[in-house]
Amino acid sequence: MQTETFQTITKPSTGLFKDKGSKFIAYAQPVGSIDEITKHIERIKKEHHSARHYCWAYRIGFRGEEYRVQDDGEPVNSAGKPILGQIDAFSLTQVLIVVVRYFGGTLLGVGGLIQAYKQASKDALDSANISTQHIPYPITISCTYEHYPHLMNILSGNNCTISNEEYNNTRCKIDCEVDKTTLTLLEREKNLYTSLKIKLS
Numbered sequence: 001m002q003t004e005t006f007q008t009i010t011k012p013s014t015g016l017f018k019d020k021g022s023k024f025i026a027y028a029q030p031v032g033s034i035d036e037i038t039k040h041i042e043r044i045k046k047e048h049h050s051a052r053h054y055c056w057a058y059r060i061g062f063r064g065e066e067y068r069v070q071d072d073g074e075p076v077n078s079a080g081k082p083i084l085g086q087i088d089a090f091s092l093t094q095v096l097i098v099v100v101r102y103f104g105g106t107l108l109g110v111g112g113l114i115q116a117y118k119q120a121s122k123d124a125l126d127s128a129n130i131s132t133q134h135i136p137y138p139i140t141i142s143c144t145y146e147h148y149p150h151l152m153n154i155l156s157g158n159n160c161t162i163s164n165e166e167y168n169n170t171r172c173k174i175d176c177e178v179d180k181t182t183l184t185l186l187e188r189e190k191n192l193y194t195s196l197k198i199k200l201s
Contacts, residue, residue: 005133053073056096059093063135083097086125135180141176141196159179
């Protein structure tokens with residue numbers, strides 16, 4: 001049975017690890033799309049333009065189905081993979097972690113790098129605000145004005161985010177996101193609407 005909740009961080013957090021002169025600064029960021037991820041990575045690169053490496057990992061999708069890692073010139077699997085390992089250790093999704101490395105002049109070896117990127121990422125997530133959230137189901141509901149108050153009462157009393165409402169002479173249309181429990185309730189209350197469209201990806 002698939003879970004109907006996911007864990008993520010609610011705001012950015014940072015972590016720091018130092019070893020033999022090298023400094024590893026981790027930036028954990030809540031994200032929801034590849035476009036967001038790209039913008040955050042580019043912003044951090046500009047802020048730390050003199051750093052040696054910008055290694056990162058992300059996991060997105062409400063069930064964590066999409067991920068990617070980047071070693072950015074470090075030995076293969078010595079940076080991106082341990083960063084992702086911490087995202088998974090905290091059971092998170094919708095999260096990007098970028099670790100910026102300032103080289104201190106002493107080589108750390110593959111084992112030392114794995115530990116450094118892991119600890120910097122862990123430090124960022126240890127200080128993060130982690131939240132359990134409901135997986136949203138995007139839906140569009142069309143209803144008459146007679147049923148609108150009752151329908152809005154259901155939506156306002158549950159986990160619902162309304163993004164748009166449109167009105168004409170006879171009915172109104174509501175675009176929103178609801179959790180699975182609310183969706184099941186709406187499917188039972190068929191007398192409240194003239195159409196219900198579930199826009200599942």
